[in-house]
Amino acid sequence: KAGVTQTPRYLIKTRGQQVTLSCSPISGHRSVSWYQQTPGQGLQFLFEYFSETQRNKGNFPGRFSGRQFSNSRSEMNVSTLELGDSALYLCASSPAGDRGNSPLHFGNGTRLTVT
Amino acid sequence: TQLLEQSPQFLSIQEGENLTVYCNSSSVFSSLQWYRQEPGEGPVLLVTVVTGGEVKKLKRLTFQFGDARKDSSLHITAAQPGDTGLYLCAGRGGGADGLTFGKGTHLIIQP
Numbered sequence: 001k002a003g004v005t006q007t008p009r010y011l012i013k014t015r016g017q018q019v020t021l022s023c024s025p026i027s028g029h030r031s032v033s034w035y036q037q038t039p040g041q042g043l044q045f046l047f048e049y050f051s052e053t054q055r056n057k058g059n060f061p062g063r064f065s066g067r068q069f070s071n072s073r074s075e076m077n078v079s080t081l082e083l084g085d086s087a088l089y090l091c092a093s094s095p096a097g098d099r100g101n102s103p104l105h106f107g108n109g110t111r112l113t114v115t
Numbered sequence: 116t117q118l119l120e121q122s123p124q125f126l127s128i129q130e131g132e133n134l135t136v137y138c139n140s141s142s143v144f145s146s147l148q149w150y151r152q153e154p155g156e157g158p159v160l161l162v163t164v165v166t167g168g169e170v171k172k173l174k175r176l177t178f179q180f181g182d183a184r185k186d187s188s189l190h191i192t193a194a195q196p197g198d199t200g201l202y203l204c205a206g207r208g209g210g211a212d213g214l215t216f217g218k219g220t221h222l223i224i225q226p
């Protein structure tokens with residue numbers, strides 16, 4: 001079974017630009033969650049999508065948005081990039097997501113650098 | 116405010132030694148998971164504990180969930196270089212949406 005695939009692996013953007021990151025979950029998984037990982041704050045929850053609906057949202061500004069398609073693939077968008085947005089963005093899929101104790105299966109992340 | 120505090124933040128020990136990593140919170144979690152992350156990769160689940168006082172063993176790794184479901188520990192016996200990595204605890208519930216992660220313990224096992 002293929003794992004969670006995130007593209008691209010690396011991205012360099014300039015302040016003020018916007019960026020879109022992509023995540024393909026494990027086949028059959030309907031929940032996709034996004035996390036931001038930085039050395040200072042660790043992993044922080046961005047949002048979770050389940051069957052194309054945003055089910056939960058973390059404490060991030062509205063510049064961070066996402067969506068999920070009917071095939072469960074998900075995209076995350078960050079607009080008006082700031083230097084502080086530089087981070088590893090991790091996507092995780094699970095069968096049930098925030099319901100129950102389903103483990104999260106993480107991709108290897110997209111490393112975003114904002115200059 | 117970090118809901119889950121992990122300690123120590125960094126730990127470097129010799130192969131064969133034992134170690135314990137702690138994950139503490141003032142909040143109650145319905146379940147707690149431990150993940151290990153290696154450089155350039157995403158975290159990988161090691162274990163999920165759901166019952167207060169629960170103890171789970173995975174080869175040389177022993178995980179314990181506190182009776183009040185506010186804390187957990189990971190004990191590694193006879194550590195090996197392959198145990199090197201970032202160990203993360205993550206709690207579900209605690210008044211927050213999604214999975215709440217601690218900042219992790221960077222573990223280095225020197226041969």
